[in-house]
Amino acid sequence: MAEQLPRAVELVRRLRSIREVAEVLDGEGELFPYEADAFTLLRGRALAVVFPLSARAVQEIVLACNAAGTSYVARGAGTGLSGGATPVDGCVLIEFSRMNRVLEIDVTNRTAVVEPGVINADLSEMVAPLGLHYAPDPSSQSACTIGGNIAENSGGPHTLKYGTTSPHVLEIEVVLPDATLVKLGRRDGHCAGYDLRGLFVGSEGTLGLVTCATVRLVPDPETVCTLLASFSSLVGACEAVAGIIASGVLPAALELLDDRTIEAVEASVYAAGYPRDARAVLLIELDGAAQGVAEERECVERVCRERQAIDVRAAVDEAERAALWRGRKGAFGAMGRLAPDLYVHDAVVPRTRLPEVVAEINEAAARRGLRLANILHAGDGNLHPNISFDRRDANQLQRVREMGEEILRICIEAGGVLSGEHGIGIEKRDYMRMLFDECDLEPMRWVHDAFDPEDRCNPGKLIPTPRACAESNPRHRGYAKVEF
């Protein structure tokens, strides 16, 4: 970094001259912690980190990058788990943390206009006095930004009833790779033409940069009932999930945590009172009108008991309910205490296949002598097997890598997909072919090409390089695979 190329120096100078840029970081130490987001197995080094304050500034940053032929990567809070915000070597990292104003709350139409750096939970907290909330609730919601959620089409426990991010985003203002500023979608939801908004949400920052978004706010449910059901077997818990779905009840959330997860959570600051002797617990949330919820609760309790639940109890008050959820949402981080490293996986299978898939994954892990903890958005069939390991042990690392592939293979064979909510990023880019063939990938390339023909916007993410031209394509840019 000490000897920058003249062009890079010139680019940094130009970035610094942009009026509504708060700061440009280019020191070695300053850049160092940006080399990875929450997916730490691969890393890259940015040329500079720039903090825009306005859409105008973002446009000028893109213009400057285009003039210099430099690629750029957007970053929110860096909580992504597939490396979506990992810098490609030598890129400009555009950090949206300071574009964090809530510009408008419209109570009548139940919408909010926010800048991309607004923290997910902050928005909900802000509109709470109005009896509203922002529904998508990824586990990292206390830190992650709405811009990042839009890029990843983030899910969360309440996706089961309320959907992922996409249906909650009505309009986005974006800076396209040609530096034009354009609105996609409409605040009223009646946009003519292709659903570019829908295409953009979940594009992992490869199609442009969101500078403003109109999102839906959802009325708080009148009654919420959070149940904790404990089971003496993982399979029993999975069967209860199927039973609940079959009963016709649509819970707001239906989460499964296995014993290892319980152990980690209960040892953390987010200890929630999950029973330590259970092999698995279900966290079931029902919401709606009081009478209806009471009936659903009866039904769910009956189903759980029929599936040999050891215990089913409801949170007695808001504090207990909050604690149960904090435990769930802190679960991933809590696993940090199990071993020096953690690999959080994310895949989806048809939900009735969960018992066998989880059993098969656990067996495969045991065969490799790996320690695995499971968290499932069970109602959606979305699994998060988490492998604790120590990357300094090369042999173990190799087994972890194999295990990752094995998990995906098992899920795909069961009719599943590669990711339910964490995205593809760089983590799974090269696994895309396990699911899709070239005919399926080609339209994705067309889309990318229509938005970003020069391939400067978060290059190398999400879409694997065409087989034939892997060598010559500029997309075949590497990240420092220090660990793998």
Added chain:
Amino acid sequence: MQPFAAIVGTEYVQPPSAPTFGGAKLEAVVRPGSPEEVAACLGAARSEGIPVIATGGGSKLHWGNPPDVSALALLDLGRLNAAPELQPEEGIATAEAGVRVDALARAAAERGSCTSLADIFPQATVGGTIAADPPSPTHSVERRARNDLLGLEVALPTGELTRAGGKVVKNVTGFDLVRLYCGSLGTLGVITSATLRLRSLPGARRVLRRDFDELGAALSAATELMQTPLELAGVALEPGSEGWGLVWLLEGGETSVAEFAGRFAGDPASDEDWRAVGREIGESERVNGHARVRLGARPSDTRSLCQQLQRLAGDRSLRVVLPRAGLAFADVPAEALPELWRETESRGWSLFLEHLPVGLEYDVFGPEPAGLPVMRALKHRFDPDRVLAPGRYVGRI
């Protein structure tokens, strides 16, 4: 039509029922029998330079601008109608494009389930309904069929079949192409089958209504209704023989529905009252010299939408209003269209012209949307030779 016949067999290349379509000569109706044949037909269309318009039941075939080519063929997906595969326990249903929406709804209901596809257009098919993404009486800002669309198989002009999405209820594996195809009116590819979210049929359903002398009062009541804490499945306003009716639908568990019904008083009404709303949207008759207009805005602008339509087109022009979606459907005389267009533009509303009197040269999709350059770029990448419904889409793409 030889290349098509070679693919689907001569008996499935049939003469059209009308000689022209939107000013273009209709060469034939091609009826492929499998997704592979659809893809092969598109490949042939491209290599032979014969543009095609895909169609299902034909209920919305009139939606869109006239094609800007002199001759074309219709690609009828009606033969792709194998029995749908329903998996209520997984919450998914997979159906071929030519399966009729009402047949799918019946099959699902037998399994205690439903999809969110609008079942208000006679003869409409799964593929056509996804491609057109029409509004329905239960339509609202948050309830859109596209949110329940999980996976698609699509034939491309390259002659290949491609998959988007998957057969699971949650999926972020790659770009969300499903949403791109949905509502694209067959201009990027032709949908051959779809996987949809299947939900449990609500345990109870109740239609309620209130009648008002005039629209203003009905709109005020609608606003009040929408602010009442209820789980509303749909709200509509429709003109009666005199005055206006506010009709709403409650769905859910029996207890919840009973509780909600008590919160906002209304007269008991029948399912037929609700179906009438759907018919007004799905089976609109062409009124001579009038355009059927769908005007959209934010829900809070519904009143001014209605006022403008009444001012421009007369009191009886409004056919149905969906206040929760901010949508109004009206028959507007041709001479009022220029001003309606201007109002739409200046107020930032959206406009779609379902029927247009012959001879009028409007883009039926209304004022140009932001993002049109990107839409053009997409169209160019997907369909570089303009084989799929050329000229019919937004901005005459």
Added chain:
Amino acid sequence: MSDATAGASGLIDYEATLDCVHCGLCLPSCPTYQETGRESSSPRGRIYLMRGVAEQRLPLEGLVAEEMQLCLGCRACESACPAGVRYGHLLEGARAEIDARGARGRLRRLSERFLLRNLVGRRGSLRGFVAGLRLYQRSRLQAFMRKSRLLWLLPPLARADALLPRISSPHRPPAVVPALGRRRGRVAFFSGCLMPELFGATNAATVEVLVRNGFEVVVPEKQGCCGALQAHCGDLRGAERLRERNRLAFPSEGIDAIVVNSAGCSASLKECGDSLSGAVRDIAEFLADVGIEPPRGRLELRVAYDDPCHLLHGQRIADAPRALMRQIPGVELVDLPGHSDCCGAAGIYNLTQRRMASRLQDRKIEALRRTRPDVLATGNPGCLMQIAAGVRRARLPVEVLHPIDLLARAYAKESQLDF
């Protein structure tokens, strides 16, 4: 640079840095990240920097050293961290490493260390110094200095002067204060170094409330500074010497608890894991546990409580002080926005990182301006000084007190009732 690559000496606890899984949940809790938005000013970023130094991928000098000093050590991140990363411990190690490698200005480091060891750490010299300050305030010299703007000639002095609270008389209790009424137990009182000198009234209030509730209070004569400030600044050896003194001073038997009224001290004493640790209780924690006799004196006050970081994050005590104050008739507890965020005091941070400290102080003042309480209560001398200084500057009609002061006042009012 050369010795930076010479290998990680043992002071950065590398293994402990690996507990961080980079999830980022700590970011919003970090005051310096909130202010700068820089990853390197966040807990996750700082841990990553420490790791980088330990892995010899990054020099310690320059940015890393600066960021470690910019950290308040408020440990709000620990309350947010699901992985249970011991951030405070990591920070002390990193700061010690910085000092060990001489990666910080030598003069600054030595003067800081000299002052902390010899002024704060030694009772006699501190007493003399504060007595001088008290004289300075009372002789109207302070008023003159402030008015004449002579202070402006010496900015560091002006800063220290602005922080100075109104110094009450020193608190010199007898070695044993008997319980009033029915005797419920016996506690030792950790009087602290600055507290008896700068906040004598609060120390007196603490003893009063304890005896009023039936506790005999012993105040060991030979006790002294807890060593927290020294440890936070990387002077682990200096801190250890002070701790040793306290181990000798306090009785190990015959007491129910060692009660501390300064959150910074109670946190530090609890954590050093020595023979005293198990017995240490913060005053609010102790009183809430054993239960107090609700005061009958009324205080018609709107009170906002601000959580001291070392009570909330260091000891996870949030409810106890609030519960105590709620027992005072007439007191209305109001919610202070940002009550769990650091006020910028952070030991001697407000003297060493004054720009960041004053940004955080401004936030606190802004919250007070919106909330408009009569009293701001907080249980730590650094916070009391920092917030009071901000209140004085902003000329807000808010009294800044320790919760124990309020309790003592309410008890004092009882005697008036009895007449």
